[in-house]
Amino acid sequence: MSEKQALVIDCVDLPKRMSDPPILTSFQAGWRDIQLAHYRNSWLNLPEISSPRHIVIIPIGHRTYDVELGAEGRSETVSYREPDFSVGCIQIIPANLPHSLRSISLVQTMECIHFYLEPTFLAQVAYESVNPDRVELLLAPKEADLLIHQIGLALNASLEEDGVGSRFYADTMATALAAHLLRHYATRNHQFRDYEDGLSQQQLKQVVEYIQTHLGENLSLTDIANQLGMSQYYFCHLFKRSTGVSPHQYLIHQRVEQAKRLLKQTERTVTAIALDCGFANQSHFAKYFRQYTGMNPNQFRKL
Missing domain, CATH: 2.60.120.280 (Regulatory protein AraC)
Known part of the structure; x- marks a missing residue:
């Protein structure tokens, strides 16, 4: 054929x-x-x-x-x-x-x-x-x-x-x-540049503010990279060079930190807090919360 x-x-x-x-x-x-x-x-x-x-x-x-x-x-x-x-x-x-x-x-x-x-x-x-x-x-x-x-x-x-x-x-x-x-696996071997510098202070500030503003939304890496007018690949490398962590790790950490504040400062349910912080569900939230704090959300709230 x-x-x-x-x-x-x-x-x-x-x-x-x-x-x-x-x-x-x-x-x-x-x-x-x-x-x-x-x-x-x-x-x-x-x-x-x-x-x-x-x-x-x-x-x-x-x-x-x-x-x-x-x-x-x-x-x-x-x-x-x-x-x-x-x-x-x-x-x-x-x-x-x-x-x-x-x-x-x-x-x-x-x-x-x-x-x-x-x-x-x-x-x-x-x-x-x-x-x-x-x-x-x-x-x-x-x-x-x-x-x-x-x-x-x-x-x-x-x-x-x-x-x-x-x-x-x-x-x-x-x-x-x-x-x-x-x-x-390409017909030509694509070699990538080793980026020694990270994001500028202004770029990093812009990214952090954007993530904080949209923390509870279903963010995409493309949306964040577009804020700086650069590709996903370039942004990932420069962001990790600047912060020491990947954009995904940073996002999860900020969501957990926001959840910790809400657990202490409000009487809202764990499920409501999980959704407001951008987690898919309570199980998803509990998994990452324990990973970062060593305890579940209810244990943290009682401290």
């Missing part, structure tokens, strides 16, 4: 082609540059399709299985065995590349996490590299990459626990993932 005949399917329509619906997706969580779907399939039989987004597939679990991948005029069998899960094997299918996937072994489930990354976002991150032109990813039928594997597990857990509150974390991890893909 030629490239023009390949069926173009975006990530939101892909579940209709799978044997089983996804058990979790980010499609309704407000994520922008990256999307996630967590599948447990009993079989695969995808005819030749192409996606407008880059696809990163992360097999998880421990069930062995074999799939046939057809791409670039050839077919090959990709096998996953017990050692492959421990080293974090992944698969990368570039955007707009016609490909097919078919399971060739009988198993109960094939569990995997799919990432769908916007090519325009990848190009924006590449702009910060020394050689920003020709942003193309290579087909990777099977590679061991623990970093991408860990990003997949972390984003999946964040989405599962925080839902719509996971958007800021997704922005941060998408930036890290894009830079890693450009360094190791």
Whole structure:
């Protein structure tokens, strides 16, 4: 089948082609540059399709299985065995590349996490590299990459626990993932500059004020970076250089500090305080509150 005949399917329509619906997706969580779907399939039989987004597939679990991948005029069998899960094997299918996937072994489930990354976002991150032109990813039928594997597990857990509150974390991890893909899986090796300076005092003041003003909202990394007229990648590096922590860590810390003040100064419920401080729910709030203070909100209030 030629490239023009390949069926173009975006990530939101892909579940209709799978044997089983996804058990979790980010499609309704407000994520922008990256999307996630967590599948447990009993079989695969995808005819030749192409996606407008880059696809990163992360097999998880421990069930062995074999799939046939057809791409670039050839077919090959990709096998996953017990050692492959421990080293974090992944698969990368570039955007707009016609490909097919078919399971060739009988198993109960094939569990995997799919990432769908916007090519325009990848190009924006590449702009910060020394050689920003020709942003193309290579087909990777099977590679061991623990970093991408860990990003997949972390984003999946964040989405599962925080839902719509996971958007800021997704922005941060998408930036890290894009830079890693450009360094190791692009047709050209994109080297990134090492920024020695951080944000100026005025820039840092502007960011801190913006975060404090919008602390209870579903913030995005893009919105904050846009305040300074810079890319997410550039902002993340300069912010960490200035503060010693990532933007996501800083945001969570400020939300916890605001919650501590409200717990002491008001009689409002823990749930109400959690929502006002920008946490997705009481469970999400309690997790981070304990992480930063060593106790739950009710224990802190009684001190």
